Each structure stands twice: as C-alpha cells, then as structure tokens.
Amino acid sequence: MFGYPGGVVIPIFHQIFNAPFKFILSRHEQGAVHAADGYARASGKPGVVIATSGPGATNLVTGIATAHLDSVPLVVITGQVSRDMIGNDAFQEVDVTGITRPITKHNYLVQDIKDLSRIIKEAFHIASTGRPGPVVIDIPVDISNGTHKFSYPETVNLKGYKPNYEGHPNQIKRAAKMIAQAKRPVIYAGGGVVISDASKELRELVKKTGIPITTTLLGLGIFPETDPLSLEMLGMHGTYYANHAVNESDLLIAIGARFDDRVTGKITSFIPEAKVIHIDIDPASVSKNVAVDIPIVGDCKTVLKELNKIIEPPKIGPWVQKVMEMKKSNPLTYEDTKSRIKPQFVVEELYRLTNGEAIITTEVGQNQMWAAQFYKYTEPRSFISSGGLGTMGYGFPAAIGAQLARPDKRVIDIAGDGSIQMNIQELVVASQHRLPIIIAILNNGFLGMVRQWQQLFFDKRYSHTCMNFSPDFVKLAEAHHAVGIRVTKKDEVAPAIEKALSITDKPIIIDFQVAKEENVYPMVPAGKSVKETIMRELA
C-alpha cells in the first residue's frame, strides 16, 4: 500500500500501523498513486493507495486519470470530512466523488459503516475485472472512527456489471475465415494483451499464421521485438515498416488496442483498403474511431485461445516478403557521432548492458519515444509508461512501485531533464527502501518534445522550452542519499551504466548530457497520414 497520512485518515492509519502488509510513505500523494500504478502494471495485481481529504485527494487526481486512461487496476482510498460536515465547505473538504467521476471506473462515498466491507469487496472486483481501472472509495472520518462487526462478503452481486469474457463463437469462426483468406494481413496488438495475460496466445497466433505484428506503446513486449515478424511500435513515432504495413494491409487484426489518435493519425486516411477484426473486452472501444467488420467482444486470452484452435494460415508469402524488405530498407536509425552523446545511443547501451532484461519505465516526451524505439522488449510488463494521459513525472514513482513488485528485476527510469523534476521528491523514498532504481536522465536542456514541435511547426520559436537552469543532478542525488553520475562524453556512457548496475542498495541518477536538439523520427505529424511521415532531419 502506498500513501500519505492526514487529518481525516488518522483512524485508518491507526490501524495501518500494525497491518500485515508493507506501507510505503511517499513524499507527495502524486508519487504514491503513480507508485501504486507502477506496482499494478509490473505485477498485474491491483495497486492500493490512500490519502487524506481535500488536498490529499486532489493531489491524486492526475495519477487516477493516468491509471484510468491506461486501464490500470487501482483501489484509491480517500478520507472525507465527517458526514454531518459534508457540503459545509469544511476544512480540507472537496467533493471527491464529483471530481473523480469522469476519471474512475467507479467511485463510492461510504454513507453507512454497514456498507464498508461490501464496498471494499466490490471496489477490488470492479478495479481488476473486465477492462480494469481505478476505483475510489471516499470514507468520511466518522465512519472510519466507528465500529461495526466485520464480515467480508464472499461474492459480488452487481446487476449492471457483468463483463463478457467469452467471445461469440460465430464471430471467432468468421474471424478465422477472414484471416485465412487475407492477402495482406497485419496484427495490431495493444495493452489489452498485457492486461489479459495473453502474450503466450498471441505468440501462438503469430507462429501459426506467420502474420507480421506491430504493437502499441502499451503493448511493447507482448511479442518479442527481436523476432523477424515483429514490426515493433506503430503510430506517431512508430517504425516506418509498422505504419506502412498497416496502411497497405487488407486486413487489420486489432487485439486489445483501441485505435488511439496517436496510432491512427488522420482517421479518414487510416487503413484505406483494410477490413478490421477487433478483439476487445470493452464494447465501447469497438467501432469508436474506426469501423469494424468483425467485432469480438471478450477477453483477449480467452478469445485467442479459441481462435488458435481453428485458425488456418493464410497464403501471404509475397506480402511477408514485401514487409520484410520494408523493414530492411527503412530501419529505425539516427545519426551517431564520434564524441557527442546521442540520446538514442544511451538507450541502445542500456539495452545492451542489461541484456534487454530490465523493466523500463519512462517519463513523457522524447525520452519516452526513444525508450520505446531503441530498447527492444521481449516480455510483457517490461515497459511501463503513461500512454493515454501522457503524464510527465510518472516514470520515476512508477519505477518505485515496479521495483517493489519485482525485486528480482533491474528497474530503469528513462527520463528527461524536464519530466524528472516533476516528482523528484520521491527519490528519498527509493533511498529509504534501498531500491536500486537507475534514473537515466537524457539531459538535453530542453523540454524536448515540445521544442521539436516548435522547431517543425512553429517557426523555431522555442517559447519556454529551454531548461537551461536545472539542478545539479549529481548533487541532487547525493542530497537524497543516492548516487549521482554525470556523463559528458560518449566513451563514458557504458562505464557509467556498468557502475550503476553494480550498485544494488540505493538509487542511482545518471545525468547523460546528450545532444541538445535531437529529434524523434520517424514522425507522423498530428492529424496527418502515414504518407506525410517525416523520416529524418530536413537539411
């Protein structure tokens, strides 16, 4: 459990004092909720976070929205003023259920202590089943101060909530037939495959059919990116071959993905010739942005198991050959230099020196995209990033949660010099718990992604994106009982990473002073089609 105490949650903390679970005290509520989120994404179990009323609760809001957009199971407990004070503008009172209504899967205001155990049971059930998401339980202090005989219900009975796990058998048959007849199919798989633990079934589907596969940002790792059939990530900063293969396909098989605008680009020119099969547990995601020919509402794992039983491989030799040629002739690349440190090079070195076995968390911006592009993911839950909301300051607290969930893994937060400052107060939490998280700051002295947009689309007016007045990250690390390493030359990159990897009892910040105006390519500009992809720096 992650959290932070305050006035109206003292009765709950009074009991947490002797609780049989580990409690992690954050230094800001936002740190606690992102850590719970990182814990949930790394483990697959719901994360739990607690904060007090008023500012405690509002500090959670960004983290709750982050979890909501990426379908992360969280149970969020907030304190509330006592029932007789609600609505009186009491001290530290806000309408938590009102504020969090559009950013939760469900929320509760407990009005009777008799309901409390049922609500907690329901909250965990709702958070972790169907399409997961955050559930808030707002508990007035007079209720948490009260007493009632505890009985935990064994079952949940919610009339309006019965997620459908089984796909319709006829739809699965139709899909199998459509796949067998396809000439240019592509699989597009996303975070839903991670959530439903369907990576094995997905790999089996690819093995049986030989269809090339691309994943979304949140789907990284569900299929090994080292496999020839992997086209890696698609979308705004996806690979040339993923985007072009999708664009030229005659059948797109979407699995646990939701056709986000960062994936489709200009929606009217997306997949002009393709039929669409869409497997998703959330009926509201089907035919939302893109018309679907065969919708299959159900759990990815359950549906893929059934599909794999009856699937016949399509005859797609020439198509696969064409896609492989695209892959060969348009690789992900960057212009390396002899002495300057390119951010992409740092990510490649992290990949090499961890044998691709680390859990990577990211902040948001260029750091996130380079981490997605140049580290190759082979296992689900090894890439943890705020995709939907794009929350700067997410990666480091999420790394704390991930490291606590997976003490056997090396956890690295690939950060920017901007993002890392947003939740840097959590560094001391990592030190306190001796978590050997590596914070790899790709320090370019800019809010790089916004600067990139300003360069490309706003006449290079770098309005307030220059961060040339940042803390000394080495001293900052030392002040937080962590290790700080500064890297200014290319040949120091590998030794610094090796040194960091040798430290196992405290966090390490590596301040990589990288090339200042490096851009993320390829880039499909927002609202544009794949044909308008910018491949590299224009002279």
Add this chain to the structure above:
Amino acid sequence: MKQHVISVQVENKFGVLARVAGLFSARGYNIDSLAVSNTCHDEVSVMTIVVSGDDRVIEQVKKQLNKLIDVIKISDHTDISSIQREFILIRVSAQPKTRSEIIKLGEVFNANISEISPKSITLGIKGDPDKIDEVVELLRPYGIKELMRTGRISMLKDM
C-alpha cells in the same frame, strides 16, 4: 442532428443521475429533456433522456452509459415503437372575450383547466409530445405567459 429518446434503467442510488448526465455534458451535448422516476422495483429507477446529437456520438454515449456500474439496462426508443407521454402546464393571456375560446380549444385536447384568473388561463395537458407541440402552437396567438413540460417518459410497446 437527430433527436434520440434513450431509456435507462439504473440503480436507485444517489449520484447516478450525475454520472449519466456527465456523459452527455462531457461531450458538450445539451439534454433536451430528462425524466427520472421509480419503477415497480424499489431498487431500480428509470431515466428517459431526450437528446439531439450525431448518431455516431449518441451510439458512443450509449456504450459509455452501459459501462457505468450503476446502469442496469439501456434501450434506445428512437426508432422503435413505444408509448411516449408528457405533461405540460401552460398559462396563456385570457381576456373575458377570449376566455371561452381558449377553454373550448383546451377541451379538444382533453386539457385540464388548472386555474382561471382575471388575466389568464392555466391549462394542464397530457399526451404524446407531438400533440403537446401542436397545442402550444394553437395557443401561441393568445400570448403564452408561462410554460413548463415534465419531459417525456417512454415505455416500449408490449406487442
């Protein structure tokens, strides 16, 4: 933009109305009318929502409504046969010489004469929404001083 009539069965709990209304307001949609009431089951309420909007967006809102934990069932009564009723209170200017004319007009529509004052008549009329629109137009020339409608309720036909 087409007008849609959506009937939503919900848990009879506090906060449900805000959840349902929030899905429309978040998309910038104004609800034309909304009626909420009990049903024959104590724990279930029914909402009849009339809203104008793009078909695709309404389809999405319906799916989102379905996702709400407190929503039990949704049916779209827009294009299927249903009994739709509404009640209106309408106050029109009435001078001694127009009074009997207005009352006669009201009788044609089975209106209930709710109040007669020296300067006005207040009629209560129930019926399907088209009929009520018609009455309003017929009474308009006399001068409408005040008007309110309950918003429609809609029940699917049993055959």
